[in-house]
Amino acid sequence: MARRPNRFTDEDFEILEGRASKTEQKKAVQRMAALGEQLAQLNPKQIQQLPVDERLIDAILDAQTITSHEARRRQFQRVGKLLRNEDETVILSYLTPQQGAKKTAQLQRWVDRIIKDGDPIINEFCKVHNAAERHTLRQHALRIHRDMAKNLTEAELAESRLKLFNYVQQVALLSDN
Template structure:
């Protein structure tokens, strides 16, 4: 008796490999662990089914290792039936790693670098944030350059970033407030 197997016929299956399913399961368990580590206030802000919320709250109360482990497995099982993306997005937001936030940080870091390389960039800062204390920024720039020259800790360099970030946050808050006001008038 001969077995006539064609390459495609023998290993025909649909879906991810066993290894991929295992990686996905571990990722969901990790997500579950992150949920269990949250405070109740933060946990309430995470979009999830009530059954999952209750399971996470139970896991937070368990102290016995075996009971907690079983509860974590249950959480993993529940998570297999939901879309983890909104949960991950909320956890990322808590951890400050949203794409928009990362892009904003990079933009401010570039502005700081540009300002250190060319004092004329202070004009861009003045245009963007008219309320900026330009004298303070010039002083920080001068001190940051001096620190770099003398291999000293980058205190002014960091302070310069902090000031730019505060200016940006202030402008964003004012913009959001303005949108709220104009939204109320409609």
């Protein structure tokens, strides 16, 4: 019996477009756990005021009391898992005052330069911020360029830019440590 060649259509690839690879998913989990560590550095009163689920607040407070290295690592994995259900923008906006307005403006300039100039700026950003992933930055930039080519509304473009800015902000928070 003759073998039929696999013929993939553009529709097959469009279904997969926008989905994160396993590596990207694992890196996102690691970033969330690291953000949990950032949140655990806040004082208990600030943690109680976080606009997140009560289980997450309890997990962060528990992490502050754990002294065993392996137990802390597992607890921060749990915190990272709980953080996935929360709005990234809210959590980052809560941690942003630690960075300051000057740092936020600087990160916004990085985002603008990444969108405008692409790979050379992405490489420069990765040298400055060791927690950055070139592939993820490229994917965000490509999505924004694709959205601009599709002539999407300003609100949809702003959403894509916000995703890139959130990623850049996360990387900056994690690289400062």
